[in-house]
Amino acid sequence: MNIHEYQAKELLVRYGVNIPKGFVVTNTKQIDSIPFETGKTYIAKVQIHAGARNKAGGIQKIYNKQEAISFCKKFLGKRIITPQTPKEGKIVSAVYIEEALLGNQELYVSIFADRNNQCNTILVSKEGGVDIQETFKVNKSNTVCIDPLLGFSKFYAKKAACAFNFEKDKANNFVILISKLFMLYKDIDAELLEINPLLDTGSDFFALDAKIVIDDNALFRQEKILSYTDILQQEPLEFQASQNNLNYVRLDGNIAMVVNGAGLAMACLDTIEDFGGKCANFLDIKGSATKESIFKALEIIYQDTRVKVIFVNIIGGIVRCDIVAQALVDFCDAYSFNLPIVARLEGANKKEAIDILNAYKKSNISMAKNLREGIEKTILLAGEKN
Template identity: 40%
Template sequence: MKIHEFQAKETLKKYGVPVQDGYAIKELSELDKALSSLKAAGINQFVVKSQIHAGGRGKGKIYNADNRAELVLEGGVKFTKDENKVREYAEKMLGNILVTHQTGPEGKKVKTLYITEGLDYKKELYVGILLDRAVSKNVIMASTEGGVEIEKVAEETPEKILKVWIDPAIGFQPFQARQLAFGLGLKGTAFKNFIPFIMKLYNAYEETDASLLEINPLVITNDDRIIALDAKMNFDDNALYRHPEIAAYRDLDEEDPLEIEASKYNLNYIKLDGNVGCMVNGAGLAMATMDIIKLAGGEPANFLDVGGGANKETVANGFKIILSDPNVKAILINIFGGIVRCDRVAQGVIDAVKEVNVTIPVVVRLEGTNAYIAQDMLKKSGLNFEVASSLKEAAEKVTAVIG
């Protein structure tokens, strides 16, 4: 699960991580109160930040929600010392469409603004924490190249990214924090302030069951404070039951409606841009299915993993989700009968097709226990199935029926 920057900073603040003061608003009528609170704290320069689940906000473009051809504002993050400018930026951002390199051309509607303290600083850094699956350890990455896409740094100047792996048996150690500080070239007060900062940041990552914690940029202020100027946090969905306060941050407006609907039925669904709907059991098999569809000349319209129990209910719900995408012209069902027998899957598919009224071609490939019995059941069902005996044949058949 992803959360907004202002929510990530609320979370980090609980763990003692230094962040800017700021207030989230959803209506322009809330702006005066936010400004008054900041001024009461002695703040006289401000940043207006669009809140969407995408990066590149500062370099994005704001378009009129009613006339998307009309450019309203360059940039979804604006710094100013002028209160009138704060109001101008807020009016142009809130309710309009922000397009960044991560949103695609359709962009995302800005429904929340974060009005924060504007800081003077002398250096931008990068810090990120995530799991390195290759070694089964958390890794802290740091770079002197803050404020730019870390992917670009990794591609063009990988030597500028420092990495420290954390042994889960002993946890993050102070000497590793010092190793990062030395690697970033920090000295004096900035060095001393970085050590507790990174220790608290890692603690926040672990304690919240985060899957990603990224600070870009992390800034060194003119008086050598270390501040998280931006914050991105993703969380392990399977651990959210332990963190109801974080689960409450979920913003359904930022998620695909079909993915939300699929989650109600415990289906793992991700919408893609193709025209071949995929219904598969197992994430690895789903990835292989999408690959072979592309090799056959087709384009997968989704990732859909129905899990180990492919029965009538899960298959019927899977059909409903897939058919909600108007781009889908055919469906490929690829099920391996291990936990569940293929003949039971076949009966579930037959019953589901009758219930849902599927009107586009369906290609079915079942492999595993009782696969031949299942194929015979499908052929004798009287329904419009194309039955394949191999994954290659299934991919070729589904791309052929689309034409």
């Protein structure tokens, strides 16, 4: 789960991390209550769940209330397209206005779940700011892997500080900062906590920007984080799926896919691509799917006007094949759904499922004997190879 910059900074403050003084604006009328100081520079930032905002004009220096109003009117409630947003862009939910700070150097610090090394890793660089990826490409960074058996200790923070050659007092401040960041990272079940840039003012460190991503699987125990949910930032169909315990990701093709099991779904998606098709979605109904959740999955697909054919690939185990077949029939009847559906059903109650589909009067549902036949038939019905 992603959260906004201003929400991330709210969490940072709770853990004693310095941030510039800032204000959240969701309505231009709120600007009247912001005490702008004459001669002081401010930074206005659009709040979306995507990066590269500056490349679309979404981060600007402002100097007074009139410029703040103009910036907010330009972006609030409208879509902004950056190199990291979908093609249609993201709706600007809020604008964050904060005081501009000057310092000696902009640094980079992050803590993330390093799946390659199977540990949490601290990543630091002397060169923070825009296009940090280019910095990493030329190896201007330092990584510190935290042993999962030992857990975090100040030793790891001191090791990260070695990348900067700080004087003693500043090094101590940096170690304290890393310790605070890791405590926050752990407490909120984060997958990523990124400060870019981290400003070295000479006397202390300030987080000028912050990005936090939380593990979705841990949200059941993160009530505060759940309150940060911004529906406007989520793709509508993906949000509907999340509310119904379905794993759904919208893709760019025209073949809808309904599969039980994330691994099977990935394999199915890759195979369709290899055979020349293109999927409209990744949709895992999970092994414990019910007739109701399968019906809901089909309703979500029904709302996607790009879809030309649905491929249902089920290995019956916990969810029985006859339950899937009955859900398909009920859905087609309820919505007078006439688009072709290709079903490959294997496992528990396969015979009963075949009987249900054979007895169905409409001809838009067809069975496939195996995965290859199902995919070839699906791509043919989609009408084109991509």
